[in-house]
Amino acid sequence: MKYESQKVAKLYFTAAIGLFVGQILFGLILGAQYVMGDFLFPEIPFNVARMVHTNLLIVWLLFGFMGAAYYLVPEEAETELFAPWLAKLMFWIFLAAGAATILGYLLVPYATLAELTMNDLLPTMGREFLEQPTITKIGIVIVALAFLFNIGMTILKGRKTVVNLVLLMGLTGLAVFFLFSFFNPVNLVMDKYYWWWVVHLWVEGVWELILGAILAFILIKTTGVDREVIEKWLYIIIAMTLITGIVGTGHHYYWIGTPEFWQWWGSIFSAMEPIPFFMMTVYAFNMVNKRRRNHPNKAAVLWALGTAVMAFLGAGVWGFLHTLAPVNYYTHGTQITAAHGHMAFYGAYVMIVLAMISYSMPMMRGREACNSARAQSMEMWSFWLMTISIVFITLFLTGAGILQVYLQRFSDNPMPFMVVQDKIALFYWLREITGFVFLLGLGLYIASFFVGKNEPEATVELAK
């Protein structure tokens, strides 16, 4: 850590991990409700638990992205953060707004929350992932603007690097496309069309710029490979991301009242969306193999390689599995989608945030470069537990999805939805059990922050 102001990232990362725990606990509640329909009913109905689960994910990833930006932007720009106080202030505002929103979901019926927050003035609530009250959405925009201002000013006054530039473009895109969440016409088809401009253009567009920039930063730091080489890879990866991903939005426009030509555009372009993820895997392993030094933080390197592989599997392979229109005709809106969603989010975004935390947190907590060998070893155990769990959760949901598609949509005598759900319950049980293994991994991950604190830092020799 070269600049004192980078330390604000610690606040953001701590909150991110805390909210991550909440996300997983609610995930376990949801998984239980899949197999025990009346679990916690009517106190916490499924839809409430689900919005807590998904919103916590989004919020903690945003905390993670902001923390990552506050850490890496000053280091790249070779200057202190423009306004550390603003970063701290926005942290508390964002945390308070997030907590109030989650409590709102849990404490009052959603319709009451809509009424209390005067949703009728500018109705934006009640759409998947955008359930936040309008006032919260406005708060998110304010926090995002203050954040971009802070980051932007830091970049302006310092050294301009490709990593910073790409990160700034990604974060700006994030803020800009979020504005479509305020557009909610009565015409459902139009509503859905532009809803994807937030959701798809986030996760299969600008967020990948953020992912690319953070990964590039970690690789530069841990491998010592020439910045020029890494920046060239970064440009070509994000070029492929946006070239395929923007028109690839069309894979959401097959069956929602949009014209049929989208079946061609969406299929062809989204079939190419795995390419940048594949390139990312090749690049990450290449850079590590060509390393000019052995960084003692083995855990951070493991997360960085892990994110490249798992993003390719989750977003690339599992996305391709159901992206072609003739396949999607049968799989659209089934557990196949859920399977893809879980591995893609974990692989691309959870792991990159954890990689950044793994790289930076030891230094913000007073270490020279990394944690003790014991702490790292525990962290790497948590890596494998969580990663293998998500692989199995994805496989079980894929099994459930294949059966669901067959029984409900493909066989000679299609069965009703609820009948099918009963028949595939075994897979939901397996998923839920695997969820507890994931929680165990997360527990180990948190424990790794508290073990080996008094032991010396791992060195390259010891870590080998």
Add this chain to the structure above:
Amino acid sequence: MAQAFTKAMARNIFYGGTVFFFLLFLALTFQTHSAWPDRDNRQAINDTVALGKKVWEDNDCIGCHTLLGEGAYFAPELGNVYKRFGSTDAIKAFISSRPKEGIPGRRSMPQFNLSDEELTAIAEFLKYVSGINTANWPPTNQG
């Protein structure tokens, strides 16, 4: 990558590609807008349907159900529920008859205590949705 391929070339592909394909996306969006009047069942939209969409959103129905395949996968698809149930009355009867305390051991829709006006509105909204041209999706009546 070969040395002949420079960072500047990679950068130009990024900027050029992004701008080109975003413009293409906007052109396709424009095309989509002009195709909608024949597909999106807009002629069925009235004040009741608008209220129905508000009821749909205010109760976060999408948190359990899918609508045209989008949403949560915990409860049945509702884009075609009007066709599956056959009438708005059947939809209203189903929603208003949900037991307050649920069904032991099973998934159950909450009792939302909707007024008659709201019940009619949500049913009319679902009827409007069923009239959207979805390129023949879902494959079967079961959703």
